[in-house]
Amino acid sequence: MKSFIKYISDIFSGVASLLKGMRVTGKYFFSPRAIVTQQYPENRHKKGKKKLEMFDRFKGEVIMPHSENNQHKCTACGICENNCPNGTIEVISVMNIGEDGKKKRALDKHIYRLSMCSFCALCVKTCPSKALAFSQEFEHAVFDRKKLIKILNKPGSTLMKGIE
Amino acid sequence: MQDFKFNIYDLSSFTHWVDVSLYSYCTPFWAMMWEMIIIGVAMLLFYAVIGLFLVYAERKVCAFMQNRIGPNRVGPYGFIQTVADLVKLLMKELVIIRKSDKFLFYLAPFIVIIVNFMTMAAIPFAKGIHAIDFNIGVLYIMAISSMGVIGVLIAGWSSNNKFSMIGAMRSGAQIVSYELSVGFSLITMCVLAGSMQLSTIVEGQSECWYIFQGHIPAIIAFVIFLIAGTAETNRGPFDLAEAESELTAGYHTEYSGISFAFFYLAEYINMFIIASIAATVFWGGWMPFHISGLAGFNNIMDFIPPFIWYIGKTFVIIWIMMWFKWTFPRLRIDQLLTLEWKYLLPINLVNIILMALIVLMGWHF
Amino acid sequence: MSEEISSVVDIDQQEYIINIGPQHPSTHGVLRFVVSLQGEVVKSLQPHIGYIHRGIEKMCENLTYQQIIHLTDRMDYLSAHTNNEAVCLCVEKALGIEVPERVKYIRTILDELTRLASHQLWWCSFGMDLGGQTCYFYGLRDREKILDIFEETCGARLLLSYNTPGGLMWDIHPNFQKRIKEFIKYFRKKLPEYDAILTGNVIMHQRTEDIGILSLEDAISYGITGPTARASGFSCDVRKRYPYSAYDKADFKEIIYTKGDTFHRYQARMDEMWESMKILEQLVDNIPEGDFTAKMKPVIKLPEGEYYQRVESARGELGVFIVSKGEKYPYRMKFRSPNFCNLAIMNKLTSNFKIADLIAISGSLDLVIPDIDR
Ligand code: SF4
Ligand code: SF4
Numbered sequence: 001m002k003s004f005i006k007y008i009s010d011i012f013s014g015v016a017s018l019l020k021g022m023r024v025t026g027k028y029f030f031s032p033r034a035i036v037t038q039q040y041p042e043n044r045h046k047k048g049k050k051k052l053e054m055f056d057r058f059k060g061e062v063i064m065p066h067s068e069n070n071q072h073k074c075t076a077c078g079i080c081e082n083n084c085p086n087g088t089i090e091v092i093s094v095m096n097i098g099e100d101g102k103k104k105r106a107l108d109k110h111i112y113r114l115s116m117c118s119f120c121a122l123c124v125k126t127c128p129s130k131a132l133a134f135s136q137e138f139e140h141a142v143f144d145r146k147k148l149i150k151i152l153n154k155p156g157s158t159l160m161k162g163i164e
Numbered sequence: 165m166q167d168f169k170f171n172i173y174d175l176s177s178f179t180h181w182v183d184v185s186l187y188s189y190c191t192p193f194w195a196m197m198w199e200m201i202i203i204g205v206a207m208l209l210f211y212a213v214i215g216l217f218l219v220y221a222e223r224k225v226c227a228f229m230q231n232r233i234g235p236n237r238v239g240p241y242g243f244i245q246t247v248a249d250l251v252k253l254l255m256k257e258l259v260i261i262r263k264s265d266k267f268l269f270y271l272a273p274f275i276v277i278i279v280n281f282m283t284m285a286a287i288p289f290a291k292g293i294h295a296i297d298f299n300i301g302v303l304y305i306m307a308i309s310s311m312g313v314i315g316v317l318i319a320g321w322s323s324n325n326k327f328s329m330i331g332a333m334r335s336g337a338q339i340v341s342y343e344l345s346v347g348f349s350l351i352t353m354c355v356l357a358g359s360m361q362l363s364t365i366v367e368g369q370s371e372c373w374y375i376f377q378g379h380i381p382a383i384i385a386f387v388i389f390l391i392a393g394t395a396e397t398n399r400g401p402f403d404l405a406e407a408e409s410e411l412t413a414g415y416h417t418e419y420s421g422i423s424f425a426f427f428y429l430a431e432y433i434n435m436f437i438i439a440s441i442a443a444t445v446f447w448g449g450w451m452p453f454h455i456s457g458l459a460g461f462n463n464i465m466d467f468i469p470p471f472i473w474y475i476g477k478t479f480v481i482i483w484i485m486m487w488f489k490w491t492f493p494r495l496r497i498d499q500l501l502t503l504e505w506k507y508l509l510p511i512n513l514v515n516i517i518l519m520a521l522i523v524l525m526g527w528h529f
Numbered sequence: 530m531s532e533e534i535s536s537v538v539d540i541d542q543q544e545y546i547i548n549i550g551p552q553h554p555s556t557h558g559v560l561r562f563v564v565s566l567q568g569e570v571v572k573s574l575q576p577h578i579g580y581i582h583r584g585i586e587k588m589c590e591n592l593t594y595q596q597i598i599h600l601t602d603r604m605d606y607l608s609a610h611t612n613n614e615a616v617c618l619c620v621e622k623a624l625g626i627e628v629p630e631r632v633k634y635i636r637t638i639l640d641e642l643t644r645l646a647s648h649q650l651w652w653c654s655f656g657m658d659l660g661g662q663t664c665y666f667y668g669l670r671d672r673e674k675i676l677d678i679f680e681e682t683c684g685a686r687l688l689l690s691y692n693t694p695g696g697l698m699w700d701i702h703p704n705f706q707k708r709i710k711e712f713i714k715y716f717r718k719k720l721p722e723y724d725a726i727l728t729g730n731v732i733m734h735q736r737t738e739d740i741g742i743l744s745l746e747d748a749i750s751y752g753i754t755g756p757t758a759r760a761s762g763f764s765c766d767v768r769k770r771y772p773y774s775a776y777d778k779a780d781f782k783e784i785i786y787t788k789g790d791t792f793h794r795y796q797a798r799m800d801e802m803w804e805s806m807k808i809l810e811q812l813v814d815n816i817p818e819g820d821f822t823a824k825m826k827p828v829i830k831l832p833e834g835e836y837y838q839r840v841e842s843a844r845g846e847l848g849v850f851i852v853s854k855g856e857k858y859p860y861r862m863k864f865r866s867p868n869f870c871n872l873a874i875m876n877k878l879t880s881n882f883k884i885a886d887l888i889a890i891s892g893s894l895d896l897v898i899p900d901i902d903r
Contacts, residue, residue: 011507013731014731017729017730017731017734018491018492018730018731018732020725020726020729020730021491021492021725021726021727021729021730022487022488022491023725024491024722024725024726025229025487025490025491025663025726026229026487028228028229028230028231029225029228029229029487032228034231035228035231035232035233036231036232036670036673037231037232037233039233039236054680055677055680055681055684055702057680057681057682057683057684057699057702058680058684058685059684059685083593083595083596085592085596085599085600118599118688118690119684119685119688119690120596120598120599120690121684121690121698122595122596122599125693125698125699126827134684226662226663229663230662230663230665230666230667231666231667231670232666326545326547327547330547330566330569330884334569401660401732403660407660407885408554408660409554409555409657409658409659409660409888410555410884410885410888411884412553412554490662490663491661491663491726492660492661492730492732493656493659493660493661493664493727493730493732493733493736494659494660494661494732494885495732495736496735496736496883496885496886497569497883497885498883499732499735499736
């Protein structure tokens with residue numbers, strides 16, 4: 001008799017536990033407001049609540065900010081190159097003769113290989129003149145791997161005044 | 165020749181008209197042939213449309229239950245997504261497995277599909293839309309629908325894959341046991357209906373659906389039928405034969421392209437068939453919802469065409485089955501058998517006796 | 530003749546060997562089990578590892594201590610912050626620096642957030658292993674909120690690289706505390722839903738109870754740690770026993786269960802989520818003011834010697850062992866990864882259970898494959 005009661009109560013408690021789960025899914029079925037899907041390519045430009053915005057600290061790719069006069073802050077010291085664990089960065093410098101006749105090192109090319117970057121932020125953090133930064137760009141897909149090798153300083157750019 | 169009146173509430177005059185006009189133009193043999201072809205083509209179309217729609221519906225339903233949107237790219241609300249998928253599957257390569265039993269390997273999906281068609285023939289879709297009206301319709305459906313497992317077994321055996329084999333064996337054990345429950349719960353209703361002919365069963369529910377007429381035992385039978393029916397279609401918490409997280413894809417692991425699509429569609433059509441049997445036997449098939457005594461209400465209900473009633477009821481049941489699937493974790497094989505032999509079967513047997521008692525004493529409505 | 534003899538084999542002796550993995554939906558990575566079956570029953574199981582071996586320990590020998598941090602992210606990627614912290618703590622211990630209180634608090638908070646995120650992902654993939662696919666989306670939905678917190682402060686969602694020997698890369702975002710409080714409020718409502726949909730479910734109960742029982746002796750002798758061992762009654766929480774960072778400031782329970790079956794392993798993790806939220810609530814308002822990093826020289830050279838530091842990652846005890854010869858690179862670096870030890874018990878746990886149980890057991894161990902292979 002006891003086992004029979006257990007048999008019956010097993011059925012009821014089992015069904016009750018199943019109904020509990022069904023209540024959760026059923027509730028969500030009828031509450032379309034709970035939908036969390038972001039419709040990706042559309043929400044890039046859309047205005048409103050679901051617009052896709054990256055946080056300003058997001059480590060998308062390393063860039064070198066330039067001022068409006070096409071000036072950057074990189075002194076070509078090579079610290080970022082040394083600090084990068086993956087050999088992502090290559091700094092190519094040239095020796096310029098300054099106005100005062102002294103030789104001065106200047107940046108020729110700051111090569112950044114996006115395909116090898118692991119976004120550890122060491123280069124950005126250790127750069128003594130704060131010449132590097134992260135952009136929030138995250139759509140990195142390209143058809144040719146060569147396009148991932150980027151030259152961060154813009155053509156014709158010069159060193160910002162007052163940075164040694 | 166008779167006058168043709170197209171009446172959406174009673175399509176039997178339409179089918180009768182087709183029948184009579186065919187026989188008046190051709191010899192009986194050819195008339196028969198033409199009828200078969202017409203029905204076959206209609207079924208094929210219906211099959212494809214329903215299959216594709218159900219795949220779409222399943223995706224949407226599960227998406228909403230999971231806080232997602234689901235397909236929304238191809239067509240408005242992603243409506244023709246499944247068509248696009250079908251086109252993709254049609255164009256895909258049929259991978260030939262070197263050491264498989266090729267004949268059986270390609271035969272298996274057809275067995276599953278043919279079984280589906282044979283079952284669909286006996287389902288009353290609306291008044292007058294009913295390919296064959298056997299006097300043992302319920303028995304016929306039960307007998308045929310369980311034959312689909314042969315296709316599954318053959319698929320698992322012939323593809324020479326260990327995962328497929330395990331899946332097929334599981335499915336064998338599963339269907340053999342759950343067939344009993346499906347049968348018994350339908351028999352419970354046959355006791356109430358006093359007939360096995362599906363058209364009679366539907367007509368018998370014109371006043372009140374059987375699930376209300378038979379109250380307690382009918383509701384128990386309905387629940388058992390839903391559970392066992394879900395198990396029979398290899399879906400939801402009972403998808404042991406596929407058991408995607410255990411056996412990758414179970415019995416259809418090795419299938420690709422259109423032969424995979426056959427299995428995939430067959431799963432949905434099976435669900436549709438189980439749901440339509442449930443709708444027919446328990447919820448009155450195409451019969452509108454009537455409350456005896458409320459003539460005005462009944463008239464409004466009569467206003468909705470029978471086919472809509474039928475499809476609506478079927479989809480509600482399908483939705484419940486999807487609800488099961490997207491809520492519960494999968495059962496293990498021994499739990500599956502315990503559920504059947506320890507719970508469903510004894511309850512079912514008691515239920516039949518209860519129903520017989522109720523019918524004898526006239527305690528039903 | 531010899532063929533004839535070999536064909537007369539007792540059917541019970543015959544093995545039916547299947548490969549579960551390296552590409553299998555529920556090994557969660559490139560892990561391969563070679564399983565010998567008898568019908569549905571698992572007779573023996575051999576894990577094959579090394580499919581994602583990258584030689585992280587060897588690579589570390591050519592990297593400075595700051596650079597090593599970003600590699601440890603890629604071991605147990607679900608508790609990236611804990612891995613970072615372990616290396617940092619070890620280096621700080623070797624140098625004998627005391628990091629500011631603020632750093633300690635922030636590290637602890639991030640630790641617990643990592644644990645929560647990791648357990649959420651574990652929960653949803655465990656649900657999916659059992660066949661309940663909806664769990665997966667609920668877990669991910671809530672984990673997204675934590676990842677947003679990470680992204681706002683650390684700049685990355687998964688591989689944070691936020692620690693550096695001596696402190697943190699930069700200070701926390703002004704929204705940090707607010708967001709955490711919002712999250713806790715949100716998640717306290719959602720966690721009971723997890724229980725409703727999976728924990729209380731009768732199917733799930735029957736599939737996990739008395740399955741894969743890990744005895745206390747086995748747990749200790751195999752070196753099992755983390756929630757897996759605590760479900761067998763092995764009190765091994767590093768946070769309690771050897772408190773690091775700000776864990777001594779927080780008041781929390783060590784979750785101990787005794788039976789050691791799959792269900793208790795499950796329950797231990799579920800309870801840990803509640804505890805983590807408790808820790809977060811205690812710490813989040815009390816982050817002291819101060820610097821986000823201690824004064825460090827740009828080139829770190831550890832004094833000659835051997836150093837070991839352990840932390841509690843989401844899966845168990847993570848140990849970092851550094852041998853230094855006084856240079857700026859470590860001479861030898863060794864990680865004691867919890868997953869590697871937890872994997873070793875698989876054969877013992879699964880034998881004589883069914884395939885479905887094998888999946889449930891491996892899900893309940895919460896293995897992260899890159900951490901095993903390193
Ligand atoms: S980016 Fe900064 S660290 Fe790198 S070379 Fe230029 S100034 Fe030096
Ligand atoms: S983020 Fe790290 S890996 Fe990338 S360029 Fe900077 S230092 Fe190198």
